[in-house]
Amino acid sequence: MADDVISVRDLVVGFDDRNVLDGLTLSARRGEVLGVVGASGSGKSVLLRTIIGLLPKRGGTIEVLGQDQSDASDEEWRGIERRWGVLFQQGALFSSLTIRQNVQFLMRETLDISQELMDQIALAKLEMVGLTPQDADKFPSELSGGMTKRAALARALSIDPEIVFLDEPTSGLDPISAGELDELIRTLQQTLGLTVFMVTHDLESLYSICDRVAAIADGRIVAEGTIETLLKSEHPWVKAYFGGKRGELLAAQRKQPQPANRGD
Amino acid sequence: MSATRLLTSEFDGSRLALSGGGAWTAHHAAELEALLEETRAKATGAKTVRIDMGGVTAFDSYGAWLLERLKREWRDAGSKVTVAKLPAQDHGLLDEMAEVNLDTPPPPVRGNPVIEGVETVGRAGVGTGREFIDFANMLGSLSAAAFDVIKRPMSFRLTSLVHQLDRVAWQAVPIIVLITLLIGGIIAQQGLFHFRRFGAEDYAIDLVGILVLREVGVLIVAIMVAGRSGSSYTAELGSMMMREEIDALRTMGFNPVEVLMLPRVLALTLALPVLTFIGSMAALVGGGIVAWLYGGMSPEIYITRLGDVISVAHFKVGIIKAPFMGLAIGIVACAQALKVRGSAESLGLQTTASVVKSIFLVIVLDGFFAIFFASIGL
Numbered sequence: 032m033a034d035d036v037i038s039v040r041d042l043v044v045g046f047d048d049r050n051v052l053d054g055l056t057l058s059a060r061r062g063e064v065l066g067v068v069g070a071s072g073s074g075k076s077v078l079l080r081t082i083i084g085l086l087p088k089r090g091g092t093i094e095v096l097g098q099d100q101s102d103a104s105d106e107e108w109r110g111i112e113r114r115w116g117v118l119f120q121q122g123a124l125f126s127s128l129t130i131r132q133n134v135q136f137l138m139r140e141t142l143d144i145s146q147e148l149m150d151q152i153a154l155a156k157l158e159m160v161g162l163t164p165q166d167a168d169k170f171p172s173e174l175s176g177g178m179t180k181r182a183a184l185a186r187a188l189s190i191d192p193e194i195v196f197l198d199e200p201t202s203g204l205d206p207i208s209a210g211e212l213d214e215l216i217r218t219l220q221q222t223l224g225l226t227v228f229m230v231t232h233d234l235e236s237l238y239s240i241c242d243r244v245a246a247i248a249d250g251r252i253v254a255e256g257t258i259e260t261l262l263k264s265e266h267p268w269v270k271a272y273f274g275g276k277r278g279e280l281l282a283a284q285r286k287q288p289q290p291a292n293r294g295d
Numbered sequence: 296m297s298a299t300r301l302l303t304s305e306f307d308g309s310r311l312a313l314s315g316g317g318a319w320t321a322h323h324a325a326e327l328e329a330l331l332e333e334t335r336a337k338a339t340g341a342k343t344v345r346i347d348m349g350g351v352t353a354f355d356s357y358g359a360w361l362l363e364r365l366k367r368e369w370r371d372a373g374s375k376v377t378v379a380k381l382p383a384q385d386h387g388l389l390d391e392m393a394e395v396n397l398d399t400p401p402p403p404v405r406g407n408p409v410i411e412g413v414e415t416v417g418r419a420g421v422g423t424g425r426e427f428i429d430f431a432n433m434l435g436s437l438s439a440a441a442f443d444v445i446k447r448p449m450s451f452r453l454t455s456l457v458h459q460l461d462r463v464a465w466q467a468v469p470i471i472v473l474i475t476l477l478i479g480g481i482i483a484q485q486g487l488f489h490f491r492r493f494g495a496e497d498y499a500i501d502l503v504g505i506l507v508l509r510e511v512g513v514l515i516v517a518i519m520v521a522g523r524s525g526s527s528y529t530a531e532l533g534s535m536m537m538r539e540e541i542d543a544l545r546t547m548g549f550n551p552v553e554v555l556m557l558p559r560v561l562a563l564t565l566a567l568p569v570l571t572f573i574g575s576m577a578a579l580v581g582g583g584i585v586a587w588l589y590g591g592m593s594p595e596i597y598i599t600r601l602g603d604v605i606s607v608a609h610f611k612v613g614i615i616k617a618p619f620m621g622l623a624i625g626i627v628a629c630a631q632a633l634k635v636r637g638s639a640e641s642l643g644l645q646t647t648a649s650v651v652k653s654i655f656l657v658i659v660l661d662g663f664f665a666i667f668f669a670s671i672g673l
Contacts, residue, residue: 127638
């Protein structure tokens with residue numbers, strides 16, 4: 032499809048003598064939030080890391096923004112890399128730089144703008160993700176888990192990428208912070224017109240912000256589509272995942288009429 | 296892209312009409328910023344400002360912020376600002392930008408350079424004092440842990456000690472032998488070269504024997520161990536500190552000093568005399584090889600002469616110092632590791648500090664021992 036910003040076909044990725052992903056096909060369309068779910072160790076993060084080029088693939092093709100990963104020259108691929116942002120599971124903020132410097136890192140390297148504008152944009156990004164200007168001069172080690180994720184998100188968005196990869200954005204956060212982060216991702220996605228590729232465990236994120244969900248099991252996608260489609264899936268793992276206590280609770284909540292003042 | 300101008304302006308004294316074009320995105324932010332600056336300088340005193348965004352093809356948060364900043368600047372200057380024809384999907388972004396950066400951050404406070412200079416010196420002084428306290432603190436904690444272990448010998452981590460001994464002693468042997476062999480050889484060569492002028496080549500053997508056994512053997516080994524094992528202790532314990540592993544141990548009811556540091560420091564204290572012995576022997580062999588090949592002295596003569604000049608006292612002077620140096624290196628390494636804070640930079644800093652301080656301490660200790668041995672006549 033022409034509007035696929037990420038398209039993965041028959042991907043094979045493995046370590047030693049075991050293939051973690053075996054013939055996986057998946058695509059993400061422009062402007063959607065795609066959630067990828069799977070059991071621990073099913074290869075969700077491996078898929079993400081392979082798409083962004085951190086892990087080598089054994090077979091198949093990966094196309095990002097219309098560029099084939101294996102055909103691209105280093106120069107071309109770097110150009111593609113500059114058009115996405117990645118939020119790593121642990122934040123991966125540069126520990127010896129302040130939050131402001133972390134956010135400004137890519138701006139400084141790629142854009143030729145004045146320090147004043149850089150400061151203003153960095154603070155604007157931090158405010159957009161819900162941090163205060165006082166946090167800007169803190170070091171990553173001084174932040175709480177939720178703040179680290181927010182700061183890392185601000186860094187991922189620093190030069191307005193077209194795609195954002197999120198590796199378990201809400202893991203390790205309390206339900207309120209997780210909910211806020213979900214809302215934030217949704218808001219940012221809508222205002223900035225991002226495509227979001229999100230690996231997650233969090234059922235609530237799936238229900239609240241994902242346009243489409245893909246479930247990985249046995250190294251391939253076993254179900255793909257809207258939440259409703261996945262709920263109807265016959266695959267045992269998908270059934271267990273959405274049919275568990277927590278899954279049913281959320282599904283039931285979803286059927287009830289939404290409260291009138293549901294925040295923003 | 297550059298075919299359409301990012302910004303065109305018309306100014307007739309009171310009305311400024313701006314029209315945007317092209318891509319107002321991060322990649323054109325620099326160009327756009329300059330253009331906006333230019334129009335602002337040109338059109339001072341405009342009563343109304345109208346910005347036509349109809350021609351803009353792409354709009355991201357950079358463009359949005361620049362537009363918002365433009366609005367704020369003109370509004371602050373008392374003009375009436377209207378933004379027209381902004382595509383519907385971009386309104387959200389502009390609204391988002393309208394809510395940020397509302398209070399300008401206060402400018403950084405600049406202090407008096409003289410006072411700041413004094414402050415730096417003062418802090419450095421206090422810092423040096425703290426170093427001694429930290430060292431004493433670590434020595435105290437280790438002693439307390441050691442007494443605890445003596446009371447409950449079953450709780451001693453023998454496996455850990457053996458593992459550490461393997462790392463710092465056994466695996467260090469090849470490099471220690473190589474370096475001390477070379478150092479012994481160099482001392483012998485220098486001795487032979489300079490004593491030859493007086494026809495006193497035999498004294499080169501005295502030089503090698505006494506120097507190696509009393510000073511050089513132990514110093515070289517201690518410095519190498521500080522660089523090799525002290526640094527690895529600091530890096531290892533420091534990264535455990537960073538990742539809260541040490542806190543985890545503590546909350547499980549273990550004393551990290553007893554579990555992690557005591558076996559390591561003990562291993563160093565035991566390893567150093569052994570390595571010093573091996574190193575000194577290697578240095579004597581190195582001296583012998585050079586005396587034979589360069590000085591033309593047969594190994595028999597070298598060994599006989601060596602037997603005449605060196606005594607057990609010389610050997611004792613060297614070897615007694617070794618465990619103390621090992622202890623000092625271990626304590627410094629552990630004390631520095633505990634100072635590692637969250638960042639990768641701090642880990643590097645403390646590892647460097649650990650090596651520099653332990654080498655310094657080794658040399659200071661050597662000086663004290665020299666005074667001590669001189670006064671008791673050894």
